[in-house]
Amino acid sequence: MKMSAAALLLALGSTAFAAPVEVKIGFAGPLTGPQAHYGKDFQNGVQLAVEEVNASKPTIGGKEVKFVLLAEDDQADPRSGTVVAQRLVDDNIAGMLGHFNSGTTIPASKIYARAGIPQIAMATAPAYTEQGFKTTFRMMTSDTQQGSVVGSYAVGKLGFKKIAVIDDRTAYGQGLANEFEKAAKAAGATIVAREFTTDKSVDFRAILTKLKAQAPQAIFYGGSEVQAAPMARQIKELGISATLISGEMVKSDNFIKLAGDAAEGVIASLAGLPIEQMPGGAAYVAKYEKRFGAKVETYSPYAYDGAMAMFMAMKKADSVDPAKYLPALAATQLQGVTTSRLGYDAKGDLKEGGITVYKVVKGKWEAMESIGGK
Structure with missing residues (x-):
């Protein structure tokens, strides 16, 4: 008796052939205007981390997941930043990587905090992590x-x-x-x-x-x-x-x-250290230049580490639910590109501040x- 292709799939179990579950991750920075080169450098670091993690075919909560980056241009403008933040929250992101400028990050952080979405930002102004939110973390040392x-x-x-x-x-x-x-x-x-x-x-x-x-x-x-x-x-x-x-x-x-x-x-x-002295600097430069055909600027290694911290927290918590992986993110202990001991203090500032x-x-x-x- 011959079995149809549809019947064969059913017999083998559809889950074996199921597409990965897409998990949306937000990104925002200045992608146009005079600060666009900062924003692109920032985005490239995040993108590289997303692609590397996806290539490993991660399984979270018993299902293969694929991270999808929703990138927004906040134009380094506080008003645009809050509009972008609300749009990303409405799009049901599971985590936020950004913003870049302190002036956009701080007002936007209130929107992510209300939604309970962890945010790892490049912003360096002390006020960002002094608001009392449990959702705010940094990629770089504070001012x-x-x-x-x-x-x-x-x-x-x-x-x-x-x-x-x-x-x-x-x-x-x-x-x-x-x-x-x-x-x-x-x-x-x-x-x-x-x-x-x-x-x-x-x-x-x-x-x-x-x-x-x-x-x-x-x-x-x-x-x-x-x-x-x-x-x-x-x-x-x-x-x-x-x-x-x-x-x-x-x-x-x-x-x-x-x-x-x-x-x-x-x-x-x-x-931090000059990139040639960073623990993972040489390897990072090689893969960055191969992927983007450009030299590493200032921010991408920190963006890469921040993104990896979020993904590793999800993996450790075995969940992409912000409420469930947030405690794992707060307890991060990661050997990164920029530092061998990436971790956060009680406010979300980096413990290592060279x-x-x-x-x-x-x-x-x-x-x-x-x-x-x-």
């Missing part, structure tokens, strides 16, 4: 960690005693500048001026002319490369001898390209010193 380390380093190691501080009034820029200022003061420096601009400004001559009269040895800027590059050029044009110092959004090849000769001597900090200080020397970023972290 409290970074700003305090750089402030102490600028005074204690570099010898700057008279420092001016400028920030762009974003949650990121202001938060980083505040922490830098506190640490620099505590180390014995005098803050000769505190000035403010915006993340849209490109002309800083009025501010810098006023600062020139104070004769600062260093100017700390809390903000991105888009403003830091013209600021560096105008510092040089005005004959100000102060060294420009900033955070990780300035530590990019694009800053050097935009600032030209004025980039020389600029100092910037970045979370910082590396870089300087532009002959047109390239060179590591000066790595402080803390493993």
